[in-house]
Each structure stands twice: as C-alpha cells, then as structure tokens.
Amino acid sequence: MSLAEHLRELRNRLAKAALAIAVVSGVAAFYSEDLMRFLADPVPRCEEGLGENTGGACAVVAYTDLLSPFTTTVKVSLMAGIVLSSPVWLYQLWAFVAPGLHRHERKYTYAFVAAAVPLFLGGAWLAYTVMPVSMRVLLGITPDGSANILPMDKILDFSVRMVLIFGGAFELPLLLIMLNMTGMATGRRMLGWWRGVIMGVFIFGALATPTTDPVGMIALSAPIVVLYFMAVGFAMLNDRRRRRNNPDADLDDDEASELDLTPESVGDVERVTASGSLPEQASTGTERDRDRVNGYDDVT
Template structure:
C-alpha cells in the first residue's frame, strides 16, 4: 500500500485576519519604542549638538581656517540636530526593528524559507551600516577635499546646515542601498527570477549600470563616483558567490525522497 502524503509544515498555523492586525500593531509599537529609547539615549549623550558636530566633522575639517557653517532658517539650529538624532536613533534600533519584521513573517514560512530569511535580515542590516560607515569615514573626506581644492580663492565657504543634512541623507541612502547588491542578487536567484549563469553573462552590463547610477546619485566629481561604482561591482561578484551557497542550503525538501518508499 502507498505511504501517506507528507504533512504540510504550516498546517494548523492559520490565524484570523484580526489576529494578524493585532500582532502587526504590537510589532510596530515595539519598533517605535526601540527607536524612542535609542533617540532618548542619544539625546542625553552625546546630545543633538554633539551628534551634529560629529556628522559635520568631515566637512568642517576641509573648510578653510576661520570658515564655519551657517543656518539660514530661524529654527534650523534646533530642528536639524533633532533630525540627526532621530536618524541616528533609527540606525541604532535597526536590528530590533528588523527582528520585529522577522518575527512577524516567520510563522508563515516553511523551515527551508526561514533558513533564507534570517541570514538575509542580518546581512542586509550589516551591509547597509557598512555602506553608511564607508561613506562617512572615507568618501566624505575625499569628496570635500576635492571640492575645496577647486574652489576659487575669492569665495568664502559657508555651507548651510539644512543643505548639508539633505546632502548627507542622500549620500547615506545611496551608499547604504548600493551595498545591498549581494542581497538583491541572492533574492533574485533564490526566487527563480534569474539564474546565476544569466547574471554572470550580465556582468558587463552591470558594470556600465553601476557607473551610471553612481553618476546620478553622487556629486559630479570622480572621487565619489568611483567610490560608489567600484564597491557595487565588487559586491555584485560577492552576490554571485553567495547566491550559489544560499540556493544549495535553502532548497525545499524533496517530498518523494523524504517519504517512505511505497510497498506492495
């Protein structure tokens, strides 16, 4: 007689729609609380002013002696450091926020899918933070020195703090997102949208695309463009290697192979 059909791993885990909404609300509340605690801690030390001084340090160090930043809006000296503190609080609480996302979706995933999601959550968090750190510690210093080197002697540099915040946010998002290339490659290949072999054939086009994206997102200087495009190309290669590993270890179990052989 034939063996019984393998049971669905998710059988009996269905929950009413209202229960999902309640759980989603609870997860969102926990995420907001985590961001609030991080914001409060940073507001106490080093404080909004200290955080802004830290964020502005790469630009201030490249300005001529005696030059300072200015505020053209009356409330900018209060509002801009507050926004920076909130941004830093979100980055500090990002692991907890992503954990809440993971905890919400995990019950609806098969075991082989869970083996994929958790590493992707961790790696995407680390890659985004590495991209932001790379932008702050390396790119900013080089870009500001390059720009000031071309500034005419008759111009006194006095950047506006709101404009600087907008520039920093754009650059952080650009570099953080660019460093997610390996995650995108892994997800696309694991979902079957494209194969690793096809992506290898697409390598030349991706290099051109990376330089186009860098030219659009970064200031019009060769330093920042190369600083974004080259890591994207290298991370694309890392993604190809990681995709093969993930596909191998996150395949769905073969029902026929796992079930007992039928007997007569």
C-alpha cells in the same frame, strides 16, 4: 487568526517599535551636539573663519535661520533613534512575519539578514570615508576671494543621503544571490550581463551620489562591480552543486530531460508469470486486513 486579530497584533507591534524609537531618540537628544559634530566632521573647515578664502577647499558650518538649531537637533536625534533602535523594531517586524513562513524560509531569511547588515555597514563606512574627499573636490571649485558657508541641515541631508545610497547599493550582490537561490537566474546568465551591469553601475554612481565629482562615482561603482563578480562566482558554484545533486535542475520548464532506456529486470512481472496471480499487497493494519479477501481489497 482572523483579520481583526492580525490587525490588532500589527498595531501592538508598531506601538512597541514606535515606543523604542521615541525612547532612544530622547536619549540621543542629550548627545545631539556630539552627533552633529560627528556628521559635520568630514567638512574641511576654514581656519580663519569668514575671512577671505584663498585656498577654496574649505567652508564654514553655520545656521542660516532662527529655527535651524532646533530642527537640526530634532532631525539628528530622530535619525539616531531610528538607527540605534533598529534591533527592536526589526525584531517586531520579524515577529509579525515569521509565523507565516516555513522552516526553510526562516533559515534563508536568517542567512540573508546576516549578510545584509555587514554589507550595509560597509557601504556606510565607505560613504563616510569618501565624503571628505568629495567635499574638498567640490569646494575646490570656489573662486579665490569667496567664502563657503554651509548650513548645518544641508550637511546633515548630504551625509544621510550618501550613507543610504552607498549602503543600499552594496545590497546588489545579495539580490543577485537571491535570484540564483530561487532558480530565477543562473550564474552563467548573470555573467553574460557583465557589460550592461558595469555600464549601469557607473551611470547609477554618477546619478545617485549627491556630488558631481568623479571621486564619489568611482568610490561607489568600483566596489559594487567587485561585489557583482563575487556574487556571480558564488552563483556558478551553487549551480555546480545543484547540477551535481540534480542533473535536471537547470532544465527549462518546457525542456524534457534525457530518458534512461537501459532495460531493467522487473521482478514483479516475473513472479506473476511464474505463479499466475498478482503479488500479494503488503498489509498496512489490522482494520484494513479485515476488508480484504485473500490479501486483496474489493477493487482488486
């Protein structure tokens, strides 16, 4: 295909993806109230409304300006449209890229996508489970006699950030497995990174989570550390399999393999010595045999 044909196909793929997102977002708009209730459900509500907050670990969900209900509804509907229509626009992306991949590259892509989806969903589920605890910890700092009023759009931003951060962080073991499958890092080398990885994961958990409490940091960091060691174990098993199939697979580019110096019998040389002439070459076809003299080509 020419460059113009590639651009035309990309335009058609993007148009189909945008149409799917728009249609699903329009349908989701009718259920926007239920979606907003689901996203705001982790917030511990105060039973007495705006009264005096004696416990501290509760809040009132409110809209702070005139346009907040409209903008929040649009944002929730668009987010639901992107998530629910993901099979369609991911297929459009795959249909644009797949013709340029080899068969084994497609096989690896299917495997990694099949592993990436449950990992991301597991991280999103953990984020939704941890959010009520994190919110109670943060709201518990509120002084007695004060009330917490949380805007709905802020709650939405908080929930989306938590889901994306947890879901994206759970893809770390998949990245390590990709490095091992491509030969860029061995399992033993990745195991040697464990001190730096654990420190980096906990620092990332402290900085990436919107909350400043240790609950969110530990809830994000501990599963990633477990997944890291699981990825290292898979990499070491894969290195063992690769070493068994190819003993020279783990050698560096500038490292020579061991030479086998065991003497072997060379049958062709023995036949040449006995007959005094070179062994006859195997013919590969009638047309080629015509150009040969006594079975040999003109160069021989």
